[in-house]
Amino acid sequence: MSKVTLKELAKELNMSVSTVSKALNDSYEISDATKKRVKEVALKHNYRPNALAKNLKLGKTNNIGVIISTIGSPFQAQIIEALHKAAVRFDFNLIMMQSQDSEEIERKALNTLINHGVEGILISPAFENSNVDLLAHLYKTACPIVLFDRINYNLDTFKVGVDNEKSIYRATEELIKIGRKKIVVLCGKNIGVTRNRLGGYKKALADYNINFNPSYIIYCNYNNSLEGIDRDMEHKLTELLNTQDPPNAILGTTDTLTTRVLGVLSKIDIRVPEDMAVIGFANTDIANSLNPSLSTIRQPTFEMADIALEKLMVLMNSKNRSQIEVQEILLDSTIQLRKSTDI
Amino acid sequence: MSKVTLKELAKELNMSVSTVSKALNDSYEISDATKKRVKEVALKHNYRPNALAKNLKLGKTNNIGVIISTIGSPFQAQIIEALHKAAVRFDFNLIMMQSQDSEEIERKALNTLINHGVEGILISPAFENSNVDLLAHLYKTACPIVLFDRINYNLDTFKVGVDNEKSIYRATEELIKIGRKKIVVLCGKNIGVTRNRLGGYKKALADYNINFNPSYIIYCNYNNSLEGIDRDMEHKLTELLNTQDPPNAILGTTDTLTTRVLGVLSKIDIRVPEDMAVIGFANTDIANSLNPSLSTIRQPTFEMADIALEKLMVLMNSKNRSQIEVQEILLDSTIQLRKSTDI
C-alpha cells in the first residue's frame, strides 16, 4: 500500500485536499502555477493515489475476472496471454481463476471474483452447464458475463468459440480422403464441446457413407495426471486394436489428448502414420517438432480472446444489458496437415 | 458491482448499520436471534459486502501482483498455474501482468500493480536489472517483492530460482560423456540467467580440458516472432556448420530455443542425434513426443512457485521487513535423458 495521502500533501502545501486532488487531476479550475507546485511535491513524495478509495468513490474497480480450467495447458495459456493483452489495452486488470474442471472450485472462484468487485467475467466453464444457476443469477444481479471456448452452455449471453462441428468435419473428411475410414475419436469426459465435435464427426461419416461405430469413441478420464491419461488411452486403444475391426486413424478432440497420444502410440509400437494416421485439435507451436510432425486443427486463440473481451466491454458499457442482442460467435479453425496424416 | 448495501439491509431490518455489520461478521456482541434474522434478510437480497469499501477501511486489498514475461509459454504458464494455486490457498488474488521482455511495459505493469494496491509483488524481471531502481524504490516505499526464475538481479530480497550453473554443468557433462565436445549454446539475448548458465558450461569444459570456443555461443534475437527466432537460429547454425570446426551438439538455455531448434535442424537436414545431439532446458510435458524425443533439463516450477509465494508472505506478514534475513534459494533441476542425446 502506498503511504502518502492527499491529506498529507495538502498539509505540506498548505492547501485543501480538494485543491490538491483537482490539481493532480488537471482540473480546469486550478491555475497552472498551483498545478505545478502540487505535482512537484507529489512527485517528491512519490504520491500514488489509493486505488481503493478512488474506486470506492467512483464505483468502479477496473477489474475483470477470468475463469478457465487450467492455466498450464498451451491452449489455455495462449488464451490468457491474449486476454491479458486485450485487457491492458482497455486499461483493465485481469483477475484470474482456475476451476480445475471442478464445479465446486469454480463456484468459489466466482464468489471470489464477485466479492472483489469485478466489473465483468469471462468464463470457460468447468463443464457443460456447471454452476449454470449461479451464473444466470450473477448475470442478472452482479455483472455481465461472456462465455468463451466452452460455449455449449445454457446462458443467454455472448458466446465466443470455435465452430467445432465444422472443424472436426473437415478433419474427419481429411482422414477419409486419405483412405482412413476407421477413425477413433478421443474425447475428454464432461467437456461440453464434445457433443458438437462428435456431431461433425458423425456428419462427415454419414456424408461419405461410412458406418458409425460407437466403440470408436473413447472417453478419456481427465481428472488424473498426464500419466493417468496415458495409461487410460493405452488401455483403451490396445483393446480396440485387438478387435476384428481395428482402427487406422485417430482424431483428438483436445490439445492434451492429441499430443499425448503420439507418445502412447509409440510406446505400443504403432507407427504413425503408416498404421495409424493422427490429427487433432492442438494449439501448441511445436506440433511441427512432434514425432512425427502432427497434423493439427488450430483454434484462433488470439481472435477468440479479443472478441470475447470486446463483447464483454459492450455489455459493461451499456446501461441496458437486456436490450443488447447477444450473439454466439463461431470462429473458424485452420487445419494444418503435417506428417501424421501423410500417407 | 453488487447492489444491496448494509444501509439498505439495515433499513429493511429496522436496525442500525453497525448492528447489521456486526451480525454478519458474527460478532460476540450480537445475539443469536438477531444474527439469524440479519443473515436471512442478507441472503434473501443476496447481499455481498463491497470489497472495495471493506479493503479501504481495513487497509488491505488481498491482491498480489505477478509480473512475468509471457504467459503463453509452457514454462511460464506452469509457474503461473502453480502460483495461482498457492495464492488461492493463502486466500489472495493474483493480478497478473506480462512484461513481454520489455522494460517499458514492465514499468507500466509495476505502476499498475502499485496503483491497484497490491500487497506484494512476485516478479521474474524482463531482463537483468530491468527497472532495478524502480523496484528498489517500490520495495522500500510500497510493498515487498520477491524475485523468481530470473533472479540474477541486483535487489536485496528473496530470490527463488534454479541452480542454473549446476544444471547446465551436468547437461554439458552429459554431452561430453557421449563424446560430443563441440557444443553450441543457444542463448536468449538480455536474459539475466544466461551468465550463470554459461558459467556452468565453461566450467564443465574446463574440468574436462576442452577449449572454449566463443563462436559456439549463439545469441538468438528474442523480440521477434517464433518464425523470426527460427530464421535467426537457422542462419547462425548454418554459418557455424560451414566452418572448419562444425559443432556436434547443442545445448538450449530456454524452453523456446530448445524446442524450436529441433524443427530448424530438421529443416536444414541435420539428423538428431546422429549429426547433432541436443539437450536443453524445457518444461513442456511433450518433450517425450518430440522428434526425436528430447533430452531435457526440467525446472521445478511448482516448487519454485510455492516457495516464492511463501517467502512473499513472510515479508508481507512482518512489520520489520529490514530485519528479515533474505535468502537466495536455488532449486535443483532434473535431467531427463531421451533420444536426442542417445548415440
Next chain:
DNA sequence: TTGTAAGCGTTATCAG
C-alpha cells in the same frame, strides 16, 4: 481560482 463538506460502503470505538 481555491476551500468546505458530503459521501462512497465498510468497520471500529464507544456510549447507551
Next chain:
DNA sequence: CTGATAACGCTTACAA
C-alpha cells in the same frame, strides 16, 4: 446486546 458516529482516501458539488 444495540446504536450513533467517526474514519479509511478519494472525488465533486457547491460555497467563498
